[in-house]
Amino acid sequence: xxxxxxxxxxxxxxxxxxxxxxxxxxxxxxxxxxxxxxxxxxxxxxxxxxxxxxxxxxxxxxxxxxxxxxxxxxxxxxxxxxxxxxxxxxxxxxxxxxxxxxxxxxxxxxxxxxxxxxxxxxxxxxxxxxxxxxxxxxxxxxxxxxxxxxxxxxxxxxxxxxxxxxxxxxxxxxxxxxxxxxxxxxxxxxxxxxxxxxxxxxxxxxxxxxxxxxxxxxxxxxxxxxxxxxxxxxxxxxxxxxxxxxxxxxxxxxxxxxxxxxxxxxxxxxxxxxxxxxxxxxxxxxxxxxxxxxxxxxxxxxxxxxxxxxxxxxxxxxxxxxxxxxxxxxxxxxxxxxxxxxxxxxxxxxxxxxxxxxxxxxxxxxxxxxxxxxxxxxxxxxxxxxxxxxxxxxxxxxx
Ligand SMILES: Cc1ncc(COP(=O)(O)O)c(C=O)c1O
Numbered sequence: 001x002x003x004x005x006x007x008x009x010x011x012x013x014x015x016x017x018x019x020x021x022x023x024x025x026x027x028x029x030x031x032x033x034x035x036x037x038x039x040x041x042x043x044x045x046x047x048x049x050x051x052x053x054x055x056x057x058x059x060x061x062x063x064x065x066x067x068x069x070x071x072x073x074x075x076x077x078x079x080x081x082x083x084x085x086x087x088x089x090x091x092x093x094x095x096x097x098x099x100x101x102x103x104x105x106x107x108x109x110x111x112x113x114x115x116x117x118x119x120x121x122x123x124x125x126x127x128x129x130x131x132x133x134x135x136x137x138x139x140x141x142x143x144x145x146x147x148x149x150x151x152x153x154x155x156x157x158x159x160x161x162x163x164x165x166x167x168x169x170x171x172x173x174x175x176x177x178x179x180x181x182x183x184x185x186x187x188x189x190x191x192x193x194x195x196x197x198x199x200x201x202x203x204x205x206x207x208x209x210x211x212x213x214x215x216x217x218x219x220x221x222x223x224x225x226x227x228x229x230x231x232x233x234x235x236x237x238x239x240x241x242x243x244x245x246x247x248x249x250x251x252x253x254x255x256x257x258x259x260x261x262x263x264x265x266x267x268x269x270x271x272x273x274x275x276x277x278x279x280x281x282x283x284x285x286x287x288x289x290x291x292x293x294x295x296x297x298x299x300x301x302x303x304x305x306x307x308x309x310x311x312x313x314x315x316x317x318x319x320x321x322x323x324x325x326x327x328x329x330x331x332x333x334x335x336x337x338x339x340x341x342x343x344x345x346x347x348x349x350x351x352x353x354x355x356x357x358x359x360x361x362x363x364x365x366x367x368x369x370x371x372x373x374x375x376x377x378x379x380x381x382x383x384x385x386x387x388x389x390x391x392x393x394x395x396x397x398x399x
Contacts, residue, residue, distance in 0.1 A: 011079075011196055012264040019075025019257065024067035030257065033250045034066030056085070056238070063242070068250040072257045076216075076226050080208060082201035084234040087227050087241040088248040092191060092211020095225025097123050099207050100156065102233070102240035103185045106132040108155035113170060114361040115140040115163025117189060121358065124158075137361035141299055143171035147178040154182070159205070160189035161198070162300070165372060166355040166364065167291040167316060169300025172307065176204030185233070191215070191344070195228070196267055197310040206233055214344025215312065218259040218266050222252045266346070266377065270313030273383070274375040280384050281317050286391055288318035288368045313375040314343050316353060318368035319394065327352050327369040329397030333390040336383055343374035348383055350374075 009017065024031040039059040041047040050060050057070045065073075069088055076086040089095040100123070104110060112124055114137045124135035138149055140163050157179050161170035176186045188205040190198055194215050200208035210216060212224040229237050278292040289297045292315035293304040304311070319327055331339060337350040353372045356364035375383065 014079055015196075015264045016261050018078035018260075019071040019073075021071065021074070024071050030254070031067045031071040033254045034068050035250055036066055037062035063245060063247045065247065065253075066250055068257075069248055069253040072253045072260070073226070075257065075260055076195075076210075076212075076228055080195040080201055080228045081199050082230055083208075083228045084231045085229065085238060087237055087246065088212075088253065089225035089227070089241065089246050090248055090252075091223045092189075092209070092213050092225040093119050093123070094246060095209045095211070095227045096120050096158075096187075096189060097127070098241050098244055098246055099187055099209055099227040099237060100124075100128065100158070101244065102237045103156050103187070103207075104128065104131070104133050105155075107153060109134045109136060109151060109153040110156045110158060111136050111138050111146065111149055111154060112158045113138060113140040113160050113163060114359050115166050115168050115355070116158060116160045117164040118358050120158060120160070120189065137359075139362045140168040140170050142175070144174040144178050146175050147182065150178075150182050150184065154184050156185045156187060158187050158189070162192055162293045162298070162304070165316060165353045165358070165370065166366075167293055167298050169293050169298065169304040169308075171300070171303050172198075172200070172203050172205060176206075180204065192312055192314060193308060193310075194263070194267070194312075196263065197308050197312065199309075201228070201230055203307060206230065207237065211344075212256050213342060215263060215267060215270075216259055217256050218262065218345060219255070220342065220345030220347060222255045222259075224248060224252055224256050267310065267312060269377055270375060271311050273377070273380040274313040274315060274373075275311065276380045277373070277375055277383055277387070278315055278317070281387070284391065286320055286394060288320045289366065291316040291318075291370075312344075314372065315375075316370045316372045318366055318370055320368045321394070322367060322369040324352075324369070326394050326397040327371065330390045330394040331371060333393035334386055335389070336378060336386045337373070343372075345374070346377040348374060348376035348378055 073086040077083045179186045185206050187207040190200050190208045191211045207229045209227045212226050281287045282290045294311040337348045351372045353370045
């Protein structure tokens with residue numbers, strides 16, 4: 001939880017300065033890695049005092065973190081307008097699960113966007129079900145009509161915008177306004193945009209979650225999650241994470257904080273390169289829909305224009321010739337794109353994806369075979385040349 005007065009700084013300045021309190025950095029630029037399970041007290045009075053104050057940002061016990069973790073959490077809070085505090089978790093999935101556990105109890109119902117990240121769905125379908133919480137899935141494009149799905153048991157809504165794999169942009173303000181009126185908590189997986197491109201709490205979200213594994217870390221070498229919230233939910237989120245024993249390694253927190261310092265320049269480059277490549281793909285005769293929120297093909301594009309401050313580097317496109325062999329030939333022929341799941345790093349990736357497999361409330365109407373691209377920080381000209389070459393193999397496989 002931050003105790004510094006917030007200055008109206010521009011995002012790049014915020015990304016470089018936030019969380020760097022002098023009490024944590026000392027005489028160096030970055031708060032060092034504090035490795036500790038045991039925190040030592042000067043005397044018994046101080047030991048007792050620690051128990052009663054139960055304060056954040058103070059030495060207490062290893063699980064409560066050290067200046068390395070506090071600084072990162074503080075920075076993420078400062079970068080989310082309207083936030084009171086941020087909890088860190090050892091992965092994005094841990095952040096989603098623990099935040100849901102902070103607001104749900106047996107007998108509750110939760111509404112989940114049909115386009116949500118598949119492990120979020122699994123957590124609801126298996127774990128929450130065992131807890132006697134019922135998940136209902138909704139059309140990500142439902143907007144204010146979500147109110148028609150509310151029952152007196154609906155306690156939470158999980159949003160993800162844009163959706164995983166298929167990139168529908170949700171009307172987050174409309175959904176959150178309806179939820180707030182009905183006393184329902186809203187949680188958003190904001191991994192794609194981060195608070196930089198979508199200031200979630202300002203748009204009405206109660207708990208904003210990111211897989212910091214992606215853009216915050218930015219270098220494909222750390223798993224980390226974060227959930228940021230306002231006054232109403234802060235204490236509950238914090239206590240639940242503590243009760244569930246959530247703690248992040250100081251080395252990982254250090255690397256994430258280092259990533260954060262370049263977030264602004266990386267996001268801008270991801271945005272520009274991804275847009276260049278998405279527009280180039282749109283001109284190719286082999287390509288059907290290009291599902292990039294900043295392009296008109298993408299469902300919810302108008303909402304993206306209204307609500308977002310930018311777009312990041314992940315999008316999907318449709319190969320018209322939709323057979324598996326042609327798609328595999330295309331992906332396998334790429335040289336500069338790795339084949340892998342975890343995105344948001346500096347290196348480009350390509351992945352065959354099939355949204356139809358993960359839906360229950362809506363039908364996936366795409367006709368072709370989807371490929372999801374993570375556009376990294378390489379020169380986009382080289383990436384385009386690589387994609388152009390892969391189209392030759394794609395034609396070969398189809399003939
Ligand atoms: C949208 C989204 N949310 C959450 C996660 C989970 O993050 P993590 O891999 O850190 O658990 C991912 C991972 O791919 C993701 O794409």
